[in-house]
Amino acid sequence: xxxxxxxxGPKSVLRSPPVxxxxxxxxxxAAAVAGLTLGPVRIPPGEVLSTVLGGExxxxxxxxxxxxxxxxxxxxxxxxxxxxxxxxxxQALVRNPLADPFLLGASSGASAGAxxxxxxxxxxxxxxxxxxxxxxxxxxxAALVAVYAMARRGGTMTTGRLILAxxxxxxxxxxxxxxxxxxxxxxxxxxxxxxxxLGGLGGARWDQLALPAVVLGxxxxxxxxxxRPLDLLLTGEDGARSLGLDPGRFRAGVFVLVSLIIGxxxxxxxxxxxxxxxxxHAARMIVGASHRRLLPVAALGGxxxxxxxxxxxxxxxxxxxxxxxxxxALVGGPFFLWLLRRSSRTEGITG
Amino acid sequence: MSPAPSxxxxxxxxxxxxxxxxxxxxxxxxxxxxxETVGLVGPNGSGKTTFLRCVYGALRPAAGRVLxxxxxxxxxxxxxxxxxxxxxxxxxxxxxxxxxxQIVAMGRSPHKRFxxxxxxxxxxRIDQSLRRVGAAPLADRRFEELSGGERQRxxxxxxxxxxxxxxxxxxxxxxxxxxxxxxxxxxxxxLGTTNLLVLHDxxxxxxxxDRLFVLSAGQLVASGSPHAVLTEELLAEVYxxxxxxxxxxxxxxxxxxxxxxx
Numbered sequence: 248x249x250x251x252x253x254x255x256g257p258k259s260v261l262r263s264p265p266v267x268x269x270x271x272x273x274x275x276x277a278a279a280v281a282g283l284t285l286g287p288v289r290i291p292p293g294e295v296l297s298t299v300l301g302g303e304x305x306x307x308x309x310x311x312x313x314x315x316x317x318x319x320x321x322x323x324x325x326x327x328x329x330x331x332x333x334x335x336x337x338q339a340l341v342r343n344p345l346a347d348p349f350l351l352g353a354s355s356g357a358s359a360g361a362x363x364x365x366x367x368x369x370x371x372x373x374x375x376x377x378x379x380x381x382x383x384x385x386x387x388x389a390a391l392v393a394v395y396a397m398a399r400r401g402g403t404m405t406t407g408r409l410i411l412a413x414x415x416x417x418x419x420x421x422x423x424x425x426x427x428x429x430x431x432x433x434x435x436x437x438x439x440x441x442x443x444x445l446g447g448l449g450g451a452r453w454d455q456l457a458l459p460a461v462v463l464g465x466x467x468x469x470x471x472x473x474x475r476p477l478d479l480l481l482t483g484e485d486g487a488r489s490l491g492l493d494p495g496r497f498r499a500g501v502f503v504l505v506s507l508i509i510g511x512x513x514x515x516x517x518x519x520x521x522x523x524x525x526x527x528h529a530a531r532m533i534v535g536a537s538h539r540r541l542l543p544v545a546a547l548g549g550x551x552x553x554x555x556x557x558x559x560x561x562x563x564x565x566x567x568x569x570x571x572x573x574x575x576a577l578v579g580g581p582f583f584l585w586l587l588r589r590s591s592r593t594e595g596i597t598g
Numbered sequence: 599m600s601p602a603p604s605x606x607x608x609x610x611x612x613x614x615x616x617x618x619x620x621x622x623x624x625x626x627x628x629x630x631x632x633x634e635t636v637g638l639v640g641p642n643g644s645g646k647t648t649f650l651r652c653v654y655g656a657l658r659p660a661a662g663r664v665l666x667x668x669x670x671x672x673x674x675x676x677x678x679x680x681x682x683x684x685x686x687x688x689x690x691x692x693x694x695x696x697x698x699x700q701i702v703a704m705g706r707s708p709h710k711r712f713x714x715x716x717x718x719x720x721x722x723r724i725d726q727s728l729r730r731v732g733a734a735p736l737a738d739r740r741f742e743e744l745s746g747g748e749r750q751r752x753x754x755x756x757x758x759x760x761x762x763x764x765x766x767x768x769x770x771x772x773x774x775x776x777x778x779x780x781x782x783x784x785x786x787x788x789l790g791t792t793n794l795l796v797l798h799d800x801x802x803x804x805x806x807x808d809r810l811f812v813l814s815a816g817q818l819v820a821s822g823s824p825h826a827v828l829t830e831e832l833l834a835e836v837y838x839x840x841x842x843x844x845x846x847x848x849x850x851x852x853x854x855x856x857x858x859x860x
Contacts, residue, residue: 344694472713479704483691485656490760491680491708536694539715 264540271547278554282320322451323557324550326516329463331549334523339477348509349520352390352416357513358443360386362424366431384510446519446572462511474538519572521579605632605792606763612662622648624816635793637807644813646796680708684757686767699737705759727758747778765791805851828852
């Protein structure tokens with residue numbers, strides 16, 4: 248057993264972070280090109296490249312590529328990366344690999360916050376652009392704090408309590424979101440229920456890309472620089488403290504940061520689930536649990552995964568479009584069950 | 599090898615701790631001279647682990663002070679305290695598949711800014727510590743896959759790279775084969791740190807500790823050299839057992855022989 252782990256073989260070369268990141272980058276570019284090529288109208292890859300790289304803007308194909316598909320692909324990559332990053336960090340914060348922005352209610356909290364702004368019609372135009380992400384941020388943070396407090400009651404946090412609290416909050420909040428959108432009795436609000444509760448990338452627009460991209464970029468840099476204390480959290484409360492980290496203060500700060508990322512992403516993509524559950528897990532299997540390696544790999548993996556999920560979402564039933572969150576849930580639900588089954592058998596997984 | 603940090607003088611003065619109105623520790627006073635190995639013994643629930651947690655800062659005592667080289671530990675930052683006191687816990691929780699080397703490297707954290715990566719010097723210290731505890735061949739294994747004794751050695755290596763003056767060990771021999779128990783305790787004595795050990799086994803405590811402190815229901819009931827502390831009367835009172843205590847013919851330590859309960 249030990250010899251098998253100690254020997255550097257071809258397998259460990261394939262798993263070295265630079266190689267993994269290189270492969271994922273290539274996959275990301277391929278998924279992006281596929282996302283620009285495929286759809287109700289199939290556009291030759293050559294046209295796609297001449298539009299994106301050559302600056303061709305006029306004509307039917309360039310308009311579709313530039314105005315419709317490119318913002319959608321970019322938003323998909325940003326949201327996928329952000330959800331995977333948030334999931335990875337949430338799992339460290341609660342020291343439980345079953346955590347996910349959606350399962351812990353944060354995404355639904357963000358949706359609920361955003362829906363309130365939409366229904367109340369806070370301002371218009373620019374004012375909504377500001378209010379929407381702020382309300383989503385507040386919603387996701389409130390949900391996370393509530394779930395964490397409930398799961399921690401009595402001092403110890405079990406996997407069961409964490410997931411039950413998360414799912415309960417998530418249900419209440421998405422029911423609330425549906426309720427206020429229906430009660431507003433405006434057709435476009437009722438149609439938006441699907442978007443806010445299941446998520447989708449169909450609303451991507453160039454003028455709404457900057458904020459999610461900046462928040463993701465800054466968040467990623469900050470979180471990767473926090474890799475060391477994130478690792479320390481894995482050793483538990485006493486362990487982290489005896490290694491020089493105040494776990495309570497650090498956790499509170501990172502909860503705020505993760506809520507911000509989730510809130511801003513959900514404000515533009517709705518509550519897409521399970522990306523933050525599956526991708527960190529897969530990334531950990533490839534490069535290990537150390538956050539300095541894990542976070543970049545998870546972010547890239549999340550981007551690739553959501554691009555592919557969205558590609559499926561808009562092609563399998565074309566011209567009908569399936570919310571991207573439906574695809575991720577169809578893949579992620581069974582994955583979650585598999586993890587749950589596994590966590591009851593292996594040690595080191597339970598909270 | 600880098601010069602070993604000098605061992606810390608520990609003085610815990612009148613430590614009390616209570617939770618929900620129940621007193622777990624009642625004015626316990628304990629001291630350890632630099633380089634000394636002192637053992638904390640007592641029945642289950644007597645407050646040994648609680649006391650240890652007060653010493654390394656996981657718990658804040660309701661009364662009393664912990665002094666490290668004369669400085670009040672409560673006034674030290676979390677990081678500063680971790681540079682002086684390292685902990686070898688009974689066991690470590692699940693770590694998501696971190697490798698032994700990654701676990702040991704965590705011991706460098708109190709010496710680093712949080713965004714700093716380990717440099718060549720850190721890598722060298724980590725290698726040294728792994729070798730010192732005989733865990734070098736385990737470096738790339740996943741921590742969760744190790745046996746109890748291997749984990750214990752990895753956790754000691756982590757404490758060593760922390761370069762502490764005081765090492766707090768919570769039943770480091772729990773669940774270990776007798777050979778590993780002797781190995782671990784022998785190793786601890788060679789580290790050059792001041793050591794505070796919580797131990798179950800009275801004979802091991804007698805042969806590896808310079809002085810013993812006996813806790814019973816949160817109170818300190820005896821302290822001193824193993825010969826002075828381990829008496830048939832005290833063990834009858836504290837543990838409710840009958841014993842015969844002699845001097846071990848080979849080691850010269852007190853030798854506790856347990857008799858059947860009446």
